[in-house]
Amino acid sequence: MIYDALIAPFTEFEFMRRALAAVIALSLGGAPIGVFLMLRRMSLVGDAMAHAILPGAAIGFLLSGLNLFAMTTGGLIAGFTVAILAGMVSRSTGLKEDASLATFYLVSLALGVTIVSIKGTNIDLLHVLFGNILAMDDPTLLVIASNATITLLVLAVIYRPLVIESVDPVFLRTVSRAGAPSHLAFLALVVINLVNGFQALGTLLAVGLMILPAGIARFWSRDITGMICIAVASAVLSGYAGLVLSFETKVPSGPAIILTAAVLYIGSVLFGSVGGLFRQLFPGRHLEA
Amino acid sequence: MVAQIKFNDVTLGYDRHPAVHHLDGEVASGALLAVVGPNGAGKSTLFRGLVGILKPLAGSIATGGLDVKDIAYLPQAVDIDRSFPISVYDFVGTGLWRATGFFGGMGKAARDRIAHALSAVGLNGFENRPIGTLSGGQMQRMLFARVLLQDARLIVLDEPFNAIDARTSADLLDLVKHWHAEKRTVLAALHDMELVRANFPQTLLLARGPVAWGATADVLTAENLLEARRMCEAFDDSAHACAVDDLPSRAA
Numbered sequence: 019m020i021y022d023a024l025i026a027p028f029t030e031f032e033f034m035r036r037a038l039a040a041v042i043a044l045s046l047g048g049a050p051i052g053v054f055l056m057l058r059r060m061s062l063v064g065d066a067m068a069h070a071i072l073p074g075a076a077i078g079f080l081l082s083g084l085n086l087f088a089m090t091t092g093g094l095i096a097g098f099t100v101a102i103l104a105g106m107v108s109r110s111t112g113l114k115e116d117a118s119l120a121t122f123y124l125v126s127l128a129l130g131v132t133i134v135s136i137k138g139t140n141i142d143l144l145h146v147l148f149g150n151i152l153a154m155d156d157p158t159l160l161v162i163a164s165n166a167t168i169t170l171l172v173l174a175v176i177y178r179p180l181v182i183e184s185v186d187p188v189f190l191r192t193v194s195r196a197g198a199p200s201h202l203a204f205l206a207l208v209v210i211n212l213v214n215g216f217q218a219l220g221t222l223l224a225v226g227l228m229i230l231p232a233g234i235a236r237f238w239s240r241d242i243t244g245m246i247c248i249a250v251a252s253a254v255l256s257g258y259a260g261l262v263l264s265f266e267t268k269v270p271s272g273p274a275i276i277l278t279a280a281v282l283y284i285g286s287v288l289f290g291s292v293g294g295l296f297r298q299l300f301p302g303r304h305l306e307a
Numbered sequence: 308m309v310a311q312i313k314f315n316d317v318t319l320g321y322d323r324h325p326a327v328h329h330l331d332g333e334v335a336s337g338a339l340l341a342v343v344g345p346n347g348a349g350k351s352t353l354f355r356g357l358v359g360i361l362k363p364l365a366g367s368i369a370t371g372g373l374d375v376k377d378i379a380y381l382p383q384a385v386d387i388d389r390s391f392p393i394s395v396y397d398f399v400g401t402g403l404w405r406a407t408g409f410f411g412g413m414g415k416a417a418r419d420r421i422a423h424a425l426s427a428v429g430l431n432g433f434e435n436r437p438i439g440t441l442s443g444g445q446m447q448r449m450l451f452a453r454v455l456l457q458d459a460r461l462i463v464l465d466e467p468f469n470a471i472d473a474r475t476s477a478d479l480l481d482l483v484k485h486w487h488a489e490k491r492t493v494l495a496a497l498h499d500m501e502l503v504r505a506n507f508p509q510t511l512l513l514a515r516g517p518v519a520w521g522a523t524a525d526v527l528t529a530e531n532l533l534e535a536r537r538m539c540e541a542f543d544d545s546a547h548a549c550a551v552d553d554l555p556s557r558a559a
Contacts, residue, residue, distance in 0.1 A: 057391060178409055182401050185391045185438075192358050192380045193404045193457070240437050242392050 027265045034261060036154040037271065040162050040218050041257030044227055047166035048211045049249035050173055052228030053235060053242070054204065058184050061232075063116060064225045066123040067205075068212050070100040072130030072221055075146060080137055089146075090161060090213055097209030100126055105202055149220030151261075151271045158217055165214045169207050176200035181242065219272040227253055230279035237290025252282055310371065311336040311461060311492045312357065317366035318549070319349070319356040325364060325549070326352040328516045336371070337490040339483070341497050341507035341523065344535055348514045350496040351383055354463050357494070365549075370461065376405040379459035381450055383466045383496070389439040395449055396434040399424060402456030424452040429478060444475040451479050462486055464495040468502070480506060500527055514538040 027034045055064045074096025078088035100122045108115040134146065154162075173180075179200040182190045190197045215224030235248040260275030269277070289296050310333040319327040327349035334340055342350050355361040356368055358380040370378070400413065400421050407413065413421075425431060428448040433441070441449060447467065454462060464483070468476040484506065486493050497503050503510060503523060510526040512518040514535040519526040 057388075175409060178401075178404075178407075181393065182404070184388060185393055185398065186385070186387045186401075188360070188380075188382050188386050189401070189453075191360055192378065193376055195375075196409070240392050241394065245392060 023266065024262060027262065033152050033154070034265065036159055037151045037218075037261055038258065040151055040154050040159055041227075041261065041275065042254055043159075043163045043166040044211075044215055044218060045231070045250055045253030045257055047169035048215060048228040049231045049235075049253040050246045051169065051204075051207055051211050052230075052232035053245050053249050054180060054184070055208065055228065056232040056236065057242070060115075061229050063119055064208060064212070064228055066116075066119050067097060067101060067208055068216075068221055068225045069130070070119075070123040070126040071097045071209070071212055071216060072146070073126045073133055074099075074130075075216065075221075076130045076133035079146070080133055087157065087161070090217070093213045093216060094209060096126060097212060098206060101205040101209055102202060105205055109198060145220070147220045147222050148270070148272050149216060149218050149223070151218040151275075152264075154218070162214050162217060165210050169211060172203055172207055176203050180204055219275065223272050223276050226276040226279065227257070230276065230283050231256070234279070234283050234286045237286035237292055237294050240292055252279070256282060309336045310334065311338070311373075312371065313369040315367045315369065317356065317368050318364045319352050319361055320364050321352075323364065326515065327356070327513070328549075329366070330513075330517055332511075332517065332520055334492060334494065336492055337487070338492055338509055339487040339507055340492075340494050341503040341510045342494060342513055343497055343500070343503060343510060343527070344513040344518075348535065350513055351465050353513065354380065354382075354465050354494070354496065358463055373461055376457075377460045378463065379454045379457040379461070380463045381454055381465060381467060383469070385446075385450065387438070387446075389446075391438070393438055394434065395425070395430065395436050395438055395441070396421060398438050399449060399452045399456060402453035405457060420456060424455040427455060427482065428452045444471050447471055447479065448475065451482055455482070460491055462491055462493045464493070466496050466498065468497065468499065476502075500532075503527065 028038055052064070055061050071093040074092035074094065075089040076092070077096075078090070078092030081092075082088040100119070104115065104119040104122045107113060107118040111118075176196075179190060179194065179196040183197050183201065187197065211228060212224050215227055218224075219227060231249040231253040232245070234252045235245040238248050239245045256279035257275050260278040261271060263269055263278060264271040264274035267274075286294065288294060291297060312334040314330045314332050317327065317330050318325045326347075330353070342353065344350055352361065356363055357370070358378050359375055400417075402424070403413070403417055403420070406417065425434065428451050430445065430448050430452060433445070433449075438446070438449070451467075454464075467479060467483075471479070480502070483493055483495065495507070497507075504527060507523055509521065510523040511520045512526050512531055512535055515538060518535045518538065519528075519531045
């Protein structure tokens with residue numbers, strides 16, 4: 019019975035196995051990025067970037083229809099352009115990054131919607147907006163897996179400067195010139211992972227598998243290493259449980275994954291060991307020292 | 308006496324408005340120099356120019372071939388995200404950046420140095436505390452521990468003893484004297500004249516331009532301090548371009 023519900027879908031159906039593989043790859047790459055987005059107070063920047071990808075993907079769609087490779091390339095180009103332009107504007111003019119990013123992403127969003135409306139049906143639009151994790155073919159799966167690999171490798175290289183820049187940016191500026199390059203590399207990783215999630219969850223939900231696990235992790239660990247581990251674990255768990263949920267019910271797979279993550283998030287807000295509400299209401303007797 | 312720092316007619320400021328105006332002079336290697344002056348005198352600006360975060364509007368600052376990593380800088384308003392989940396131990400460990408860089412491991416020697424730095428500032432037992440739980444004084448002790456680990460030839464401290472209790476500032480002052488004994492060049496912006504008179508052999512009295520520069524006793528006279536207070540912050544939105552730069556001798 020439990021076997022039927024929890025394991026059989028994956029042993030019997032190949033598309034479920036592929037979906038599970040995709041969601042695990044997405045979690046490994048996206049969750050650590052989400053933790054940094056949250057700690058750098060850039061959670062909404064991730065959301066903005068997700069919209070910025072749209073015109074690129076739309077141009078890819080315009081040129082070659084629902085071809086994932088073309089849409090991914092277009093999305094990457096658009097995302098990088100916006101990320102780098104916004105980063106450069108804020109670094110060279112002192113305009114805050116969120117403000118310059120907001121400008122760029124609003125322009126991209128308007129552009130994207132215009133392009134999609136030139137050629138395309140409502141079904142195409144739905145696919146672009148919500149993705150389809152149950153339709154993973156080999157090339158798509160490979161793209162997702164290699165993007166996750168690239169993410170982890172690059173993150174390992176820029177990890178120290180990124181942490182130092184998040185805590186004490188002035189200090190990093192005085193000891194090293196790695197600050198700006200690693201910040202730009204980080205923005206690039208954000209884009210790569212958004213495009214990755216875009217395949218599976220669509221423009222609107224792609225950022226969910228990055229931010230929600232990070233929010234969950236904040237309630238269970240005081241330490242960034244612990245946070246990253248918890249974020250990855252909860253992303254994988256929500257991915258798996260979401261797929262099972264959507265298999266057993268009529269809930270579409272993308273929203274099912276994000277809704278599962280949301281349930282975990284609510285549980286963490288209530289019962290988390292670091293600053294959870296329950297813990298605040300019943301903190302226990304105070305200590306001696 | 309070798310000069311560690313040479314200010315060559317340097318002007319520093321923001322948006323073309325100078326905050327430090329035409330400063331010339333040298334700081335000897337191994338000097339212990341106090342920089343004093345009223346608020347807005349340009350002390351912090353001078354330090355920012357010195358450590359390379361602010362480009363001079365004119366003139367230049369030579370640091371005797373010191374690499375950026377040979378300079379330890381403790382800014383006044385430390386822009387630290389105290390909610391970031393990092394332990395005191397890891398935070399202080401970032402002072403070893405020069406030795407470890409992106410990937411270098413933290414071996415036994417490095418861990419010993421971190422432990423030693425923490426005990427030197429009296430933060431034993433705080434290793435695993437998140438930085439957000441520290442008090443103001445403990446925070447300053449932690450920042451000094453990081454400066455200690457940076458092992459820099461030139462140490463620049465911007466108002467290091469502000470809002471710090473007597474005991475803590477005495478402890479930290481001992482560290483500064485220790486650095487001086489190790490022949491490091493130390494510059495500190497300070498407001499406590501008694502502290503400067505008692506501990507700093509040399510003083511630069513700054514009020515946008517230098518008012519006096521030399522042995523502390525000669526610099527901190529009543530007239531000089533009055534003069535510094537009088538040279539107010541002459542910020543003028545419609546100021547003309549500084550005429551000194553147009554003199555024929557400089558154009559050549």
